[in-house]
Amino acid sequence: MCHRIAVIPGDGVGREVVAEGLKALDALAAGISGLAFEYTMFDWGSERHLREGAMMPADGLDLLRRMDAIYLGAVGDPRLPDHVTLHGLLLPIKMGFDLYVGLRPACLYPGVTSVLAGKKGGEIDLVVVRENTEGEYADLGGIVGQGGQETAVQAGLFTRRGVERIVRFAFELARTRRRLMTSVTKSNAQKYGMVLWDRVVREVAAEFPDVTAESRLVDAAAMDLVRRPEHYDVSVASNLFADILSDLAAGITGGMGVAPGASFRRDRGAPGLFDPVHGSAPDIAGQGLANPVAAILTARMMLEYLGEAQAAEVLHEAVRQNLREGRVRTPDLGGSASTAEVGDDIARRVQELLTLPDRAS
Numbered sequence: 001m002c003h004r005i006a007v008i009p010g011d012g013v014g015r016e017v018v019a020e021g022l023k024a025l026d027a028l029a030a031g032i033s034g035l036a037f038e039y040t041m042f043d044w045g046s047e048r049h050l051r052e053g054a055m056m057p058a059d060g061l062d063l064l065r066r067m068d069a070i071y072l073g074a075v076g077d078p079r080l081p082d083h084v085t086l087h088g089l090l091l092p093i094k095m096g097f098d099l100y101v102g103l104r105p106a107c108l109y110p111g112v113t114s115v116l117a118g119k120k121g122g123e124i125d126l127v128v129v130r131e132n133t134e135g136e137y138a139d140l141g142g143i144v145g146q147g148g149q150e151t152a153v154q155a156g157l158f159t160r161r162g163v164e165r166i167v168r169f170a171f172e173l174a175r176t177r178r179r180l181m182t183s184v185t186k187s188n189a190q191k192y193g194m195v196l197w198d199r200v201v202r203e204v205a206a207e208f209p210d211v212t213a214e215s216r217l218v219d220a221a222a223m224d225l226v227r228r229p230e231h232y233d234v235s236v237a238s239n240l241f242a243d244i245l246s247d248l249a250a251g252i253t254g255g256m257g258v259a260p261g262a263s264f265r266r267d268r269g270a271p272g273l274f275d276p277v278h279g280s281a282p283d284i285a286g287q288g289l290a291n292p293v294a295a296i297l298t299a300r301m302m303l304e305y306l307g308e309a310q311a312a313e314v315l316h317e318a319v320r321q322n323l324r325e326g327r328v329r330t331p332d333l334g335g336s337a338s339t340a341e342v343g344d345d346i347a348r349r350v351q352e353l354l355t356l357p358d359r360a361s
């Protein structure tokens with residue numbers, strides 16, 4: 001099957017890691033009969049903004065709408081304010097297409113050393129489910145007044161529909177895993193949106209008697225994720241809280257260089273968006289230092305979304321092998337290989353796996 005993929009490398013290391021993800025996808029397409037990708041490259045991002053005054057064209061979403069999926073690197077450039085660039089490219093896709101499910105798995109792979117002492121590969125395996133379209137990211141507020149009178153209002157939006165659909169998704173996901181669903185809020189301090197959130201969790205929990213539901217305050221959850229990450233299975237939280245928790249989860253499972261992400265809606269009414277958890281990492285951009293594993297595992301999530309289970313599994317195995325052997329890795333994981341060398345190693349493993357008799361299709 002031929003999948004139409006919109007490719008948006010974006011800014012900084014986004015460009016470097018997406019190139020390696022495409023290498024892996026090409027290796028899969030070369031080795032699996034019937035699998036093909038039609039890439040449409042979009043040169044959208046901060047360079048375009050500096051040149052033309054906008055991150056993407058006015059009809060950008062219409063161009064993306066006809067695609068099956070969007071593969072994105074990262075957005076953000078020190079020469080432009082982040083709230084301008086992110087509200088010009090990444091956030092309009094999630095919001096405009098109502099891609100309400102944010103999926104951010106964090107797994108400590110064998111061969112990767114956690115910053116937490118004594119954690120072994122396989123011991124941390126959790127998923128942060130992020131509400132992607134409302135909460136603290138709702139574009140609700142403004143700045144009024146001048147000088148000493150300047151006043152900003154930044155409101156959070158929590159709708160029953162919005163909370164219910166993401167909470168239900170999290171429960172269903174937990175059902176396919178270890179059957180533990182942790183909802184993370186701050187309803188002791190935030191007495192409207194988060195109180196509604198907690199109430200919806202209790203109601204939906206009644207539909208899932210086979211799943212253990214627990215509720216934690218976000219400060220305690222952050223502490224507990226560090227103290228005993230192995231406890232966690234599926235955790236669901238608002239847009240901002242899950243954003244923070246997903247970087248934390250990445251931090252204890254090898255760092256930003258290995259953390260993949262996906263955003264989609266369940267009815268597939270718009271293309272899913274696949275981008276790693278990390279940003280454009282201006283501190284290491286352009287030097288071949290970025291770890292492409294996060295972007296490659298993100299490509300694996302895209303394959304699963306597209307229904308290409310075999311390709312997804314081959315790619316996963318190639319990454320697992322690379323991490324387990326630990327010979328070709330970037331400096332963030334203690335190695336000295338470049339971004340491209342890691343990408344080449346994983347693509348070669350894909351090729352190899354596909355020529356083994358039990359893997360060929």
Ligand code: NAD
Nearest residue numbers: 074075076077082256257277278279280281284290291332
């Ligand atoms: P970041 O994720 O870019 O970087 C945080 C740290 O992780 C840095 O030390 C960086 O070097 C490291 N890192 C990130 N990706 C890495 C990789 N692939 N391999 C090895 N190390 C990696 O976060 P930041 O510095 O807060 O943000 C930089 C810019 O990216 C900002 O403009 C921010 O708004 C933007 N941002 C964009 C996205 C996105 O497009 N999805 C996500 C997060 C941040």
Ligand code: IPM
Nearest residue numbers: 076086090091243276277279
């Ligand atoms: C992410 C990023 C974005 C987010 C920012 C850059 C707006 O941090 O993808 O996690 O918070 O959604």
Ligand code: MN
Nearest residue numbers: 243244247277
């Ligand atoms: Mn983030």
